[in-house]
Amino acid sequence: MLIARALLDELIAHAREEAPNECCGVLAVEPGPQPRAVRVHRAVNTAASPLRFEVDGRELLRAIDLIEQDRCELGAIYHSHTRTAPYPSQTDINFAANWPGVEWIIVGLAGGETAEVRSYLIDGGQVREVPIEGAAE
Numbered sequence: 001m002l003i004a005r006a007l008l009d010e011l012i013a014h015a016r017e018e019a020p021n022e023c024c025g026v027l028a029v030e031p032g033p034q035p036r037a038v039r040v041h042r043a044v045n046t047a048a049s050p051l052r053f054e055v056d057g058r059e060l061l062r063a064i065d066l067i068e069q070d071r072c073e074l075g076a077i078y079h080s081h082t083r084t085a086p087y088p089s090q091t092d093i094n095f096a097a098n099w100p101g102v103e104w105i106i107v108g109l110a111g112g113e114t115a116e117v118r119s120y121l122i123d124g125g126q127v128r129e130v131p132i133e134g135a136a137e
């Protein structure tokens, strides 16, 4: 999907604020032939853990409501990996099975100063990386 630099920076800022725990949240997209991220909705990692994240189902539904009020769609679920590469864990793959077609964005902080943000589509247990492209502000 297209993500403006400012929104990517919001994801990275959220990841750094929560470190060493994982952060999580969702991204709203404007639907279309090339979906474009328009807003970051932070969520609370109720697991408060550096190794995994959990989202309260009601909080997730509230975020989706807000996204739909904006006439947008749930485009991605994001979280951070503070100790490992930004690649989906088996737990991620299992979680993503409930959200077909929603991109799975991981902010990797294990590299030190430079955060690495990657996006995947996870379908039937198969992980495929998809590009994150910069959008004009």
Ligand SMILES: [Zn+2]
Pocket: 079, 080, 081, 087, 088, 089, 092, 106
């Ligand atoms: Zn993960």
